[in-house]
Amino acid sequence: MDYGKSGNPKKGSNKPRHQEHNAKGSEQNPFGKKPSKAELLARMKAAALKGKDDAPR
Numbered sequence: 547m548d549y550g551k552s553g554n555p556k557k558g559s560n561k562p563r564h565q566e567h568n569a570k571g572s573e574q575n576p577f578g579k580k581p582s583k584a585e586l587l588a589r590m591k592a593a594a595l596k597g598k599d600d601a602p603r
Contacts (some may be wrong), residue, residue: 568575581589 566572571577
């Protein structure tokens with residue numbers, strides 16, 4: 547007899563096991579907050595330049 551299959555089925559929980567530090571809707575990452583296009587381009591250019599400087603030659 548399979549005793550693992552006996553008894554009531556366990557009800558699943560739909561909540562996460564832990565809280566993310568930057569979850570949507572939190573104080574750190576509120577809903578509707580979107581960086582400006584200029585800010586995004588500046589970040590991307592800085593990352594590209596940083597990658598160029600660190601590249602092995």
